[in-house]
Amino acid sequence: MSKQDKAIKSQKVPMSRRGFLGLLGKGAACTSALACTGAAVGSSLLGEPKHGFQQNDDQLAESINNPPKLDDYNWNDHSWAMGVDTDRCIGCLRCMEACKMENSVQMDAFHHRTWVERYTYLEGSNTAVVDSQADPKNIENAGSETRFRFDNRYKDVKVDKAFFVPKLCNQCEHPSCVQVCPTGATFKAKDGPVLIDTTYCIGCQYCVQACPYGARSFNEVRGVAEKCNWCYHRITKGLNPACVEVCPTGTRIFGDRNDPESPVSLFIKNNHVQVLKPEMGNAPNVFYKGTDKEVV
């Protein structure tokens, strides 16, 4: 390139009016496009989610007028909830065994749809020592990963206070797991439980990360996520979930909140109940009586 050309090139050419207006116009168009996109995104985030992040009006109408075809069951009639009375739990773990059998859950220590935690305040301590049946010492005491039993490690120690807390999926009103599923494989059914479509899940495990309660796990055998679904295949047939069915002390209470006389409605009405980790904003549907400040 010659020196002259270079000089010309380096000179700043003033913009014509036409050019300037053109630039303004382009700028306006871009800004308004951005603004519109922002507004759309914002309104979708701020707008009221109908039900578990998923429904628009048409879908809501469809779920009311044309519910899934199940014998003697209409999901519009029910609103399931669960209660747990931790004052009664004896930590026998029959609920765990029943769940594993009923739902063919992997019989090892790492995949649980429900489990029980033991909180022990040793003498003079203000915080609790926590263990669950998946603790290696408890597994050793039980004999294998397929047997469930808490050991008696505190029998020679002074214990101020101790109790058992059963845990399971809380089937939240605003489930974090549903929010983060990239495909729509997990979803909240109209009658309450959060279900997993195991033929659609891609096994990315984002939902496992997102659950604040650790209720979800990854099933390596099937390559999909799994969790407790309140034995949906039982409650749609008028039965109780397996864990509720076998609990020998009546710790687990299940029922329909639409029915004011159902066990769970009366449980909620007659007791001061709490939920786990309310600050998460998930609005769980498992109500606990008798939990403690230390319960995680």
Place this chain on the structure above:
Amino acid sequence: MESVFHHVTPHIGFIYPNESELPWTQLIVIYPYITGLVAGAFVVSSLHHVFNIKSFAPISRFALLTALCFMFFAPSPLLFHLGQPTRAFNAVITPHWTSAMAAFGYVAGFYLCLLILETWFAFRADIVAMSKVKPGFIGKIYGWLTLGSDDVTPKALAIDHKIARILSMIGIPAACGLHGYVGFVFGSLKTREWWSSDLMPVIFLLSAVGSGVGLLIVLYVIASKLRKTPIIDETMRGLLYVLFTAITVVMVIEGLELLEIFYKAREGVETVRELIMGPIWAGMTIQWAMSFFVLAVTSILLLYNVHGEKLVKWLFAAGLAMMIGVLAMRWNVVIGGQELSKTMKGLLTYYPEVWGRESLSVVALISIMPYLTLWLVTKLLPPWKDGEEYGFSALVSHKHT
């Protein structure tokens, strides 16, 4: 069933029973790392294409190819990781937009197409030339790549240049999206104390740019040594500026994030402290040691106005350190976050497997492939234009050392 303690992650304290196996491991560590390298390399390429910064002209095409080759392999760690990889496209067919991960298919796909297009526009003149010159089957391939047009008139080339520029401009926010969404995937999760932060997308993006620059420094030096061509001083200086900027901002923001956690001192902060002192102590040390090293080296190189051989040597070291430091940061975030139990009363210690589906050997394989691909692609599409075309006469050996 006999007790199958497959991949038990040892832990102390109390963890939820389902947490015993970490869901996201090495593969999810290198995925943001690779996309980060892509974003970083692309930003450097754009510095020339969009902002007309002359010092990056010699490496801008090479940076573009680097971005492209690494982008090819960006989805592979995810595919290896998925429980059902054959269903991977479910997230594209029915993307659930409340999930940041659903953005992956579209953003990555868009970005890959953008990179391919921009490469095509940037290299079209060469492709046309080679289609005429190269014999046999290779010549035919180049022929197809020209889309049957051998128009290399100045007018056509000017249009190419303009389009490439526009694509570059779109590419910068796209790169922010590509890498920012990964940060959002982690940062938006209220469940994990170590991840939940507004700063996370910014941290990821800026460290990505840093690692990309580091990568380019390393590759440029190695490529020049292999090709026995001079390393252009202006280019190295330009890379130095970018690296310095990146490391300072990154360190400030990462430091801010840590400070915030400990200042707010929410419930469970003692466990966070134990996490840093315990399971991720080594990773944190590497990350911050490397960061300080890069900061120190780049500061000194700037302060003392270093050029020539010394610049090359030290900047190379800084670039390598940056790459290692950012990898350590990814490890600390992804694995460290999961080593801190959701109960905030327990800590796990993850030991990576060497063989298997999600293992170090797969990570090594995936890490090597982009470099091999880049080497092949540079043979197909030579990015280098040596000599005075850029107006530089400053060769390394001539400038004062």
Place this chain on the structure above:
Amino acid sequence: MPKHIVRLLILIAAVLIVAFSAKQFLIPDSFYQYGHYRGNAVTEVASKLPKLQGSASCKECHEKEYEVWTTGIHHKATRNNEVQGVVYKYGPGCEVCHTGPAGNHPSKEAMPLSVEDKITSITHPEIKVHPANMAGRKLMLTPREMRDVCLNCHEKLPGRPLEQKQIEVASHSGEEVCTNCHNPHSPRIVYASLPIGKRGNAEAGKAIADTCAGCHGEVGMSLMPEWPNLAGQHFDFLVDSLKSFKSGKRPNETMAPMVEGLNEIDIRNVASYFSKFSCGVSGGDKAMAVLGKAKAENCKACHSAGGLYGSGSAGVSGNPSWPNLAGQNVEYLANTLKAYQDGSRVHPVMTSIAKTLSNDDIEHLAAYYANMKCK
């Protein structure tokens, strides 16, 4: 516009059209029906067959046990039967202690497999997704195994509410099997160990025993192999048997008139007399006895002092309410087992056990115990 741009645009347009059409085509049926998910998934999840059948399903075949259970504490194991108007389900049902959903019983083939389980059992035969298939999972527990099951709920653990009945194992029962004293279906009823009270007077019993000696021998070793030896038999068991003959609970044409004239004290005295003798060995076929030994493993739980795993003379019962079998007559033993089998003699535990024995088993067991030394 230059040729290559036009062609590029056409190419891009073609790719986009193909991509979007593919996307539309690949969306599964019923997706977006009720929300961002496959509507059909709801019915798929709900259509799995339940495995746990509930205790009522056991009633049909196990009526006796079910009846005992419904009247016992295991059916109403809470503080109050009704809590503020809500009747909770109480106590362990059958499937809790008998470790396995009734859906797995009586045979594996009858088990209703879910579709997923069926597929898994074909594609991954090495994976035992059904716990009922696993070693160690049985429906009918031996008393020793039952001890573990009982202790699972009833061992004293910190954290268990005080309303739960708990025991310190070492001081309560040591190594003893729970069912020696407790009926597992209704544990508060201690059916096995009766309040016998005072021992009788053996001297006084001798006088009454003169009549008995006609069949049962002077020293309690009976004259005919069909009649049982009484020598060295548990006092409690003898009292229990005589009382059963008298009340008709144990129908026996020969013994009924014999005990008609005896009162409570007489019964104790004569029982005391016979239990003091040393028992003898009546002997049986040695070859059969060997076969019987293997079969007798489960009998040890009640009829051996050490229970299933303890040391102790096999054939000498740990609980005095249950008969010693060591050295008993072969014929008598065989006849007794057959009587349990055909229902002419009834016992809550022995009836169901006898039903699992074949004729050969009975012969072998009888020979085994008949050969046994009882001391």
